[in-house]
Amino acid sequence: MPNLVNTILVIVLALNLFALGNSRLMSVIRIVSAQGVLLGLLPLVMHGHITIAALLAAGVGIILKAIIIPSMMLRALRDADIKREVEPLIGFLPSIILGALATGFSLLFVTLPGLADEAAVSLVIPTSFATVLVGFILLTTRYKAISQVVGYLVLENGIFIFGLLLVEALPLVVEMGVLLDLFVGIFVISIIVNHINAAFSSLDTRHLVSLKE
Amino acid sequence: MIINLIVHFCLLILMPPLLLGIINKVKALFAGRRGPPLLQAYFDIGKLLRKGMVISRSTTWVFMAGPVVTLAAVFCAGTLIPLGRFAAPISFTGDLVLFAYLFGLARFFTTSAALDTGSAFEGMGAAREVTFAVLSEPALFLVFFVFVRLSGSLSLGEMLHLAPAGYVSGAVAPLVLVAIGLFIIMLAETCRIPVDDPNTHLELTMIHEVMVLDHSGPLLGIALYAAAMKLFVLSSLLLHVLQPFKSGLAWLDWLIFAGGMMVIAGTIGVVESVMARLRMNHVPHLLVAAIILCGAAFVLLVR
Structure with missing residues (x-):
């Protein structure tokens, strides 16, 4: 099972980078929902046995992150009728490189004492940290409100990965x-x-500074 | 042993156009068409080889040498790489550098032939080709670093045959990253869709097609065939990562290899059907992502 978990985690890392580098809002939303699906599968494969709680969590998580939230965002995008391009503050290449630095940093340095020796979870904490950082980068370097929502989702995905370590204990x-x-x-x-x-x-969102009274 | 060598050369020489046929068939299926027959690429190349040539008076021998040297270099690279579970015909320590730079040689002659025509369009294509190569080459070397680190060997044969052992020893995560990176490198090197569109003849959007715009008849046939063989060689490299199983029976292993190659070609067809070509200035982002993925794989191995 650690192989499967690690495979899913590195694909999540790869999707982080693709979300940073993609210029089309629709594909960024799709990438993040694909990430949500992969993460939804994780509780099922993580502990080797399937409980009803894990099944329910996975099912609700996948339905919410893969169907409901993306369709809500795509609908908002359609209603707003805006140009469907991400407007980054610092350019795509610098954001990819920032994301890569964050990923490399997390892989090299981020561990949690006591958990880190276990082969099954050795990638969980670095991946979760890298995903949170990428979420921050997406949140802070994009102008459009919708792309900031995407950043928020990626951030939540990172926290979700971290929560996986506690999935047995968490009600x-x-x-x-x-x-x-x-x-x-x-x-x-x-x-x-x-x-x-x-x-x-x-x-x-730059227009929001002109709000008064 | 000798039979395996013969099969290696037969596959290397005969199979490449079939991959193009499969890609086109899958794309046709996605578009709801019947599509050209599977063997269409063979017919095309055969037809081109029988035709006459028109050669501009302003070109020199470099123009003729372009496709020929490209084919020769790619063929040599094909003899260095082990196909499936079998040993490569030629193998020595450090052949991975020769393998990477045979592609460099092929690229040098393709771009030189394009520049030799003095056409502005072809110069543009050549410039794009080398610009993207600057990014795909380091990615390829990072892939090799990962294999070297996994196997502790510097020859392609041992390195690639040991790579599947990673699936047992828990090095799956780096291998997954390498597989994604290698797939992007393959698409870029063989000029498939997210990077280049092999079907358009629109000067502003293409890379490989624009460089062979002035070649006609047999030379164009050779250029097409060399491109197909490049696809074959790089796919067989990717197959080493994706398909670690070994049956032990020689004929079954060859069948598994051929089947795996067809699956990769089908995957390329699917990617080409569901994706649009990237805007030219966004291609480097994809290639940088490939470099980063392969680099992350290396970091995962050494940490």
């Missing part, structure tokens, strides 16, 4: 609560996106 209710939070967050942001669009006829 299902907490897991579902996190997913509900995510869902509500995205829901609210989708509405905000529409309002930003209605007020400024663009999704550029």
Whole structure:
């Protein structure tokens, strides 16, 4: 099983880089939802045996991250009727390189004492840290509100990976609560996106500084 | 032993155009067409070889040498690489450098032949080809670093045959990264869709097709055949990472190898059907991502 877990984790790392380098909003959303599906599969393969709680968590996670959230975002994108290109603050190549630095740093230096010797989890913590960092990069270097939502999702994926270590100990209710939070967050942001669009006829968050009173 | 050598050369010489046929068939299926027959690439090359040639008076011997040297170099690279579970005809320590630079030689002569025509379009294609090669070559070397580190050997034969052992010893994560990186390198080197569109003849968007624009008849046939063989050689490199199984029976292993190559060709067809070509200035991002993936694989191995 560690082989399968590690395979999924490195594909998640690769998807991080592709999300950073892609210029089309639609494909970035698809990449992140693919990442969500892969992560949804992780609890099933992580511990070698399948429990009803893990099955439920995986099912709800996959349905939410692969179908509901992407369709909400694509709908917001369609309603806002904006140019479907990511507008980065620092260019695609620098963001890829930043992401690579974050990934390399996490792989080389980030470990958690006590857990790190186990072969099965040796990649979990570095991957989770790298994904959180990439989420930050996406959040801070993109102008459009929708791409910031994508960054938020990647960030949440990173935290989800970290939570996998506790999946046995964590009650299902907490897991579902996190997913509900995510869902509500995205829901609210989708509405905000529409309002930003209605007020400024663009999704550029730089316009928000001109809000007064 | 000798039979395996003969099969190696037969496959290396005869199979490449079939891969092009499979790619085109898959693309046709996705588009809802019936598509050209599987063997169309053989017919095309045969037809071109029987035709006459028109050679511009402003060109020199370099123009003639371009496709010929390219084919020769790619063929030599094909003799260095082990196919499936079998040993390569030629193998020595350090042949991975020769393998990588045979592609460099092929590229040098293709671009020189393109520049020799003095056409502005072909010069543009040559410039793009070498620009992208600058990024795909280090990625290829990083792939080799990973294999060298895994196997502790510097010859392609031992290195690639030991790589599947990584699946047992827990080095799966680097191998997955290498497989993704190698797939991108292969698409870039053989000018397939996210990087270049082999079907367009629009000067602004293409790389390989624009460089062979002035070649006609047998020379164009040779250029097409060399491109197909390059695809074959690089796919067989990728197959080493993807397919670690070994049956022990020689004929079955050859069948598995041929089947694996067809699956890779089918995958390329699927990628070409579902993706659009990247904008020219976004291609380097993809290649840098390939470098980073292979580098991350190396970091994973040494940490």
